[in-house]
Amino acid sequence: MTTAQTQDLDVQPSPLALLLLGREADPKSERGVECPGDLPSPSDPDLVERARKAKEKLGDKVFVLGHHYQRDEVIQFADVTGDSFKLARDAAARPEAEYIVFCGVHFMAESADILTSDDQKVVLPDLAAGCSMADMATAEQVAECWDVLTEAGIAEQVVPVSYMNSSADIKAFTGKHGGTICTSSNAKRALDWAFEQGEPSTTKVLFLPDQHLGRNTAVRDMGMSLEDCVLYNPHKPNGGLTAEELRAAKMILWRGHCSVHGRFSLDSVNDVRERVPGVNVLVHPECRHEVVAAADYVGSTEYIIKALEAAPAGSKWAIGTELNLVRRLANRFAPEGKEIVFLDKTVCFCSTMNRIDLPHLVWALESLAEGNLVNRIEVDKETEAFAKLALERMLALP
Numbered sequence: 001m002t003t004a005q006t007q008d009l010d011v012q013p014s015p016l017a018l019l020l021l022g023r024e025a026d027p028k029s030e031r032g033v034e035c036p037g038d039l040p041s042p043s044d045p046d047l048v049e050r051a052r053k054a055k056e057k058l059g060d061k062v063f064v065l066g067h068h069y070q071r072d073e074v075i076q077f078a079d080v081t082g083d084s085f086k087l088a089r090d091a092a093a094r095p096e097a098e099y100i101v102f103c104g105v106h107f108m109a110e111s112a113d114i115l116t117s118d119d120q121k122v123v124l125p126d127l128a129a130g131c132s133m134a135d136m137a138t139a140e141q142v143a144e145c146w147d148v149l150t151e152a153g154i155a156e157q158v159v160p161v162s163y164m165n166s167s168a169d170i171k172a173f174t175g176k177h178g179g180t181i182c183t184s185s186n187a188k189r190a191l192d193w194a195f196e197q198g199e200p201s202t203t204k205v206l207f208l209p210d211q212h213l214g215r216n217t218a219v220r221d222m223g224m225s226l227e228d229c230v231l232y233n234p235h236k237p238n239g240g241l242t243a244e245e246l247r248a249a250k251m252i253l254w255r256g257h258c259s260v261h262g263r264f265s266l267d268s269v270n271d272v273r274e275r276v277p278g279v280n281v282l283v284h285p286e287c288r289h290e291v292v293a294a295a296d297y298v299g300s301t302e303y304i305i306k307a308l309e310a311a312p313a314g315s316k317w318a319i320g321t322e323l324n325l326v327r328r329l330a331n332r333f334a335p336e337g338k339e340i341v342f343l344d345k346t347v348c349f350c351s352t353m354n355r356i357d358l359p360h361l362v363w364a365l366e367s368l369a370e371g372n373l374v375n376r377i378e379v380d381k382e383t384e385a386f387a388k389l390a391l392e393r394m395l396a397l398p
């Protein structure tokens, strides 16, 4: 929007938004961590106190999980932080906790319910905290895709591999059809396993729902070509593919993506290299293929954290992942002399993750402390059984 258009609408840019957006000439400002102005407290002291009291009252009965992309005001109450799979396993390792409060998004709470005991109840503080990527593959669409593969005569040769960031229904579909779940840390191992399940020359993988993780792993880590991958578009008849294209492919990628990581572009990489000479570009494999190809390092959230821990003082890093995490890492490593900037020039929060805020967390904790079970996420038994099968195959990966 031009300045003239802004004036027409009588909209005043917020100083906070400008601070977060940065000013291009000063990469440090893009960390979004300095607040020199008169800004409201990010964590209302009354709410902080109420959350603390409710949590204290619940004691060992509650276990709060905080995903890496959560806001600071929420993460301060997490008993443990991590990626979605680590958190689900942490919850399963705490059977004495009757309530698992998941500060993350819906599919993560489902996975926690699948992996925890029947006595443990998983709570998502805001039911609107979904994941746009997980929503890009519905059970109906995936069943229709399987019919297309059957009609093309290749369903028998196809092994589904689904990213952890998928609904319980998709995980169950995967389990039912002999496939496995993967995370961004073990995607290559999952694909190696899948191609070993049949005749290597004819076996194919249906990778759901993140096309980028599937393509990046196949091409970057396994030496396949871009031509070995086809894109199945659930909004087109037969996925927009001919039977010949499906038969010729090794990887059938579902047309889904993460709306946060999908925003990084080749321009983001080129720009940051110009602005910050000597910078190391480190991105998540949910980024587009051209971004991953132009980066110096690629890895999961846990990989990113470990790489920065091991980085020498004085090194410079541009990180391509969710902004809450990048800001926290910039703050954490600044005293060690490591300069960490956000890869893009614009704000890149996960809007659905950010739905879990302090008011919702306080409401969930106070409700539980008063004996009211709210926002429970419960996966039905049949879905749970097949989803668990797929998750167990992942746990058994070499």
Ligand code: SF4
Residues within 6 Å of the ligand: 069, 105, 130, 131, 132, 133, 134, 165, 258, 259, 260, 261, 322, 350, 351, 352, 353
């Ligand atoms: S960051 Fe992307 S994949 Fe993760 S919850 Fe948000 S939209 Fe989903």
